[in-house]
Amino acid sequence: MKISTKGRYGLMLMVDLAAGDGKTPTSLKTVAERQSLSEHYLEQLIAPLRNAGLVKSIRGAYGGYILARPKTEITVKDIILTLEGPLTLVDQDVEDGLDELWDRLRQAILSVMESVTLQDLVDMKHRSEGTYMFYI
Template identity: 40%
Template sequence: MRLSTKGRYAVMAMADLARNGRDRAVSLAEIAARQEISLSYLEQLFARLRKGALVKSVRGPGGGYRLAREAQDTMIADIVLAVDEPIRATRCVGAGSPRGCMIKGERCITHHLWEDLGSEIHAYLASVSLEDVVENRTRQRRQPASAGLEAAA
C-alpha cells in the first residue's frame, strides 16, 4: 500500500508553504520550482486545498497563497483528505462497503487486518501537524520496534 502522488505532493506543497510563507504569500511557481512539482498539477491541488479551507489565495502584486490556519493546527490527514485521497489499505471498493473484494462479494480473510492498518495510518496522519513536518519532529514521535520489546522484558 502507498499514499498516492496527489496526497504526497499536497503535503510537500503545504509544508513548503508553511516554511516559506510565514510572513508573506507564496506563489505556486515558487513552490513548483523548490519542490520540483508541475505548476499545473499544483494549481489543481491548491484548488482542492482552497475548497477544503486549508489555504487562502492572495491577489495582486506579491500574491499567492497563505495557510488558512496556523501550521500547528493543520493536520496531515486533513491535507490528504482535502485532495480526495482516502487512505485505504483494503482492495474492497468504498469504505464500510458490505461487499468484499472476492468474486462472490465476500471479504477476503485478511480484510480486517488491512482495514485496521488503514485506520492506524489515518490516526497517525491525524496526529501529525504541518508544523511537526516543517520542524522535523516526526522522527521523535516514533519508537523503534525493539524499544517496546525491551520494555516488556
Template identity: 40%
Template sequence: MKLSTRAKYGLKALIDLGLYSEKEAVSLQSIAGRQNISVSYLEQLMALLKKAGLVKSVRGAAGGYFLGRPAEEISVGDILRVLEGGLEAATCPGTEGDGGCQGSDLCVARLVWKRINDSITDAVDTLMLSELIEESRRIHEK
C-alpha cells in the same frame, strides 16, 4: 497503501508554504522552483486545498498563497483526505457495519483490514503539518 503523486506533491507544497509564508504570501512559481513541481500541477492541487480551507490566496502583485489555518491545526490526514479521498489501505464490506458482506460475522480477516486502516488513520491524524515544517527546518539548517 500507496500514495499518489498528487498526495506527495501536495504535502511537499504545504510544507514549503508553511516554511515560507510566515511574512508574506508565496507564489506558485517559487514553490514550483524549490520543489521541482510544475506550476500547472500546483494550481490544480492548490484549488483542491483552497476549497477545503487548508490554504488561502491573495491576488495582486504581492499575491500568492498561505496556510488557511495554523500548521499546528492541520494534520497530514486532513491533507491526504483532500488530495486522495479515502485513506483505506484495504476495503472490506465487513468493516463498514452496514451488512455489506454476508459472512462478516464469521470472517476473521476483516479484523486485519480494520486494524490496518485504523493504524493508518491514527498515524496521519496525529502527525501535524507543523511537525513536518520544523523537521524540514532542522534538515535545511544542517
C-alpha cells in the same frame, strides 16, 4: 495503499507554505521553483486544498497562497484525505474474514497521519541535511 504524486506533492506544497512567516503569500511559481515541481501540477492541487479550507488565496501583484489555519492545526491526514480521498487498504468487496484486521490497520494509519502536523514536518525539514527540498 500507495500515496500518489498528488499526495506527495501536496504535502511538499503545504510544507513549503508552512515554512514561511504565515503572513506573506507565496506564489505557486515560487514553490514550483524551490521544490522542482511543475507549476501546472501545483495549480491542480491547490484548488481542492483551498476548497477544504487549508489554504487561502491572496490576489494582487504580490499575491499567492497562505495557510488558512495555523500550521500546528493542519495535519497530514487533512492534506492526504483531501487530495487522495478516503483511505482504503483492500477492496470493499473482498470477503476474506479479515475485516477487523483491515479496519485496525486503517485506523492505525489514520491515527499516525492525524498526529503529524505541518509544524512537525517543517521541524523535520529543518533537521534534515540542510537542503530546502523536502521529500516524503
